[in-house]
């Protein structure tokens with residue numbers, strides 16, 4: 174079954190430029206004395222590179238070994254460091270409680286069924302310090318379930334959760350959060366901003382209570 178490992182094997186890095194808000198996020202991190210950051214679902218490393226270059230202590234995990242090998246290669250090319258490992262987000266995170274000052278997760282946590290998403294969010298809460306900063310982005314369902322134009326033969330498997338049966342993301346769940354649902358799922362965080370970015374992803378920026 175195709176999965177993200179196949180996508181990265183066939184297409185390489187896929188994402189090269191950091192998310193549009195990374196520069197202003199760094200300013201927020203600096204204002205809040207953030208030093209240690211987790212990139213949950215770091216993929217091929219665009220944010221590991223950006224944040225490591227800015228001087229933060231950066232950790233990342235991802236389910237795709239291919240993504241991590243491309244990320245490590247990229248870090249080596251740039252002479253940068255980050256602590257990265259293969260790990261699935263629905264499993265207990267391999268870090269102690271309160272270990273991170275900030276967590277980012279760009280276009281990742283929606284790739285699961287809701288029960289697993291809630292486990293992931295519980296782990297995010299556990300590994301963050303009170304007052305820690307969280308940025309999460311998830312896709313917006315504005316054109317119909319899962320990029321309708323690609324004819325991915327999506328089947329709904331739970332409220333707002335679709336699995337494509339064709340196309341490059343065949344077999345990978347996609348959950349589409351409403352704004353209220355995202356805020357509810359992330360209720361351990363005081364929201365600072367909830368907005369849609371230039372790539373049509375809903376972003377939640379918040380601070381752990």
Ligand SMILES: C[S@@+](CC[C@H](N)C(=O)[O-])C[C@H]1O[C@@H](n2cnc3c(N)ncnc32)[C@H](O)[C@@H]1O
Nearest residue numbers: 177188214215216235236237261262279280284
């Ligand atoms: C759209 S990519 C985004 C990658 C990265 N966050 C970025 O912004 O460049 C989605 C990522 O989620 C990862 N992913 C999907 N399901 C996962 C899971 N269950 N556990 C950990 N990572 C997962 C994929 O391997 C892929 O790297």
